[in-house]
Amino acid sequence: MARIHKQGRTKTFADTAAADVQERVSGILADVRTRGSQAVREYSETFDRWSPEHFRLSPERIEELMASLPQQVVDDIRYVQDQVRGFAQVQRDSMRDVEVETLPGVFLGHRHVPVTSAGAYIPGGRYPLTASAHMTISTAKVAGVERVVACTPPIRGEIPAATIAAMHLAGADEIYVLGGVQAVAAMALGTDFMEPVRFIAGPGNAYVAEAKRQLYGEIGIDLFAGPTEILILADDAADPFLIAVDLLSQAEHGPDSPAVLVTTSDALAEEVERLVDEILPGLSTKDIAGDAWRDYGRIVIADDMDELWQIGDEIASEHVQVFTREPREALERMHDYGALFLGENTCVSYGDKVIGTNHVLPTLGAARYTGGLWVGKYLKTCTYQEIRDPGSSGELGRVCGRAARVELFEGHARSGDARAARHLGDRVEWIEAVTGEKAPA
Known part of the structure; x- marks a missing residue:
């Protein structure tokens, strides 16, 4: 039976259902439905102290912001987007339209039809997540979405140039400096300055997530998102230093981000805990990562590999790193995960930032029933029938x-x-x- 080496709290969907968040979001959405653009502008001023003449950036302003960036930043954005586009195109190519004659003269088929418009929400706040632009906008464009609207909030009263560059290079047709529930409401419901979209993707804080939840059905969404999670599955051959570094890499996302190690080795568990304590003080994000590790960090010791795989499936984590002698065994042994990162050369940070797979993934156990954002999320599989x-x-x-x-x-x-x-x-x-x-x- 598994033993707990370090106890930590767990999160569930119930944690996202705070009544005050639900009520506040519901009120904002109702207000935007009633007063439209004026309500959006007032909330932007209240929450972000941002009320420009135009929320939408002109092509000239986008070019100015692009020119303000170091060339290396732009080159790196292009490189990463090439990786994302390349893998999304492989996924798209795997989805075939079909037609079959089931009876004499009876033809059944399906086509993968892209939604006509999509919104991409790119968070700001503590971290300007430029990578979210790659994941939401580039993928939508590979799917064939004709119109992609992208929104991101100002950061401390300034337009985040790198985020705007990522949105533009990813292929956004309209870029707005607008954040929070008011941005989600504007995209979903439409305003005087923005036509509504049919689908919204992208991460955000609890209020953004709740806005998407309340609007779901009226529009499509990628998934219900919670705090970032990492689970590392390791045997006694794993490198404890890499495990400690990787656990903290995800803990810095937020003070409630779960970081979990399941291992078959007592010695490894002890060494990882020691190394986390040693590395943490020198981390620039130590306040956030430290809180997450203290409250939501867990270390579990499994009796054997069978139990290790079983626990991994029970946790159903967003990100699962597999540091075992035979990491590809996880492909056969596991069913419930957002994304697998196989072997010590592979880490979640690569998935978040550079490797090309989509980093918008299920959290809070949702991996038990869904995968993450991918090109197929922007496509409707529509059937047709004809009897000749x-x-x-x-x-x-x-x-x-x-x-x-x-x-x-x-x-x-x-x-x-x-x-x-x-x-x-x-x-x-x-x-x-x-x-x-x-x-x-």
């Missing part, structure tokens, strides 16, 4: 009539009857009563 053979239409009509009447759907049954009569000459009393004509015997 009259005889097949008539035969299906006969079955439809019988099947529908079992369920007491007389109208459905008559749709089938009409085809059976037309194509196969069936005698149908209700048709004779309506038309006054008898079908041929």
Whole structure:
């Protein structure tokens, strides 16, 4: 049976359901529905002290901001976006439209149709997450989304130039310096200065996440997001230094970010805990990472590898690093995770920033039923049907009539009857009563 080496708190979806957050968000959304642009401007002024003449940036202003950046920053943004686009294109190419003839002259198929418009929310606040622009905008464009609207808040009253550059280079069609619930509301509901979108993706704080949750159904969203999570699965051959570094790399996301190690080695557990305590004081984000490690850091010791994989699935973490002798075993042994990072050469930070897979991933156990954001999220798989053979239409009509009447759907049954009569000459009393004509015997 597994033993707890370091106890830490766990988070669930119940933690996201704070009544004050729900009520506040509900009020803002209702106000934007009623007062539109004026409400959006007032909330922007209240929360971000930001009320420019135009929230949308002009092409000239975008070019000015781009020019203000070091060339290396721009080059690195281009490099990372090339990785994201490349993998998203491989994913898109894997999704085939299909058509099959199931009966003589009966053709069924589906097409992957992109949503016509999407919104991308790029957080600001403590960290300007330029990488979120790569993940949400580039992926949408590879999917074929015609219009992508991107919003990001000002940071301390300034426009975040690197974030704007990332949005522009990713392919955003409209860029707005606008944040918080008011940005999500503007994208979802529309304003005088912004047409609404059909789908919104991107991470954000508890208020942004709650706004997306409340709007879901009226628009599509990528997923319900909570704090960033990391789980490291390690055997006794793993490097404790890399584990300690990687745990803290994710703990710095926020004071409630879970950082968990599950290992089969007591010695490794002890050494990792010692190294975390040694590394933490020298980390510039030590206040945030330290709180997260103190309150949400956990170390669990499993009896064997079977139990290690079992615990990993039970946790269903957003990010799972596998530092074992045979890391690819996780591909067969695990089912519930947002993304796997296999082997000590691979880390979550690569996924967050540079490697090319999408970093918008399920948290709070949602990996039990969904994956993360990918090109397929921007696509609707839509079916179509066509019957070219009259005889097949008539035969299906006969079955439809019988099947529908079992369920007491007389109208459905008559749709089938009409085809059976037309194509196969069936005698149908209700048709004779309506038309006054008898079908041929």
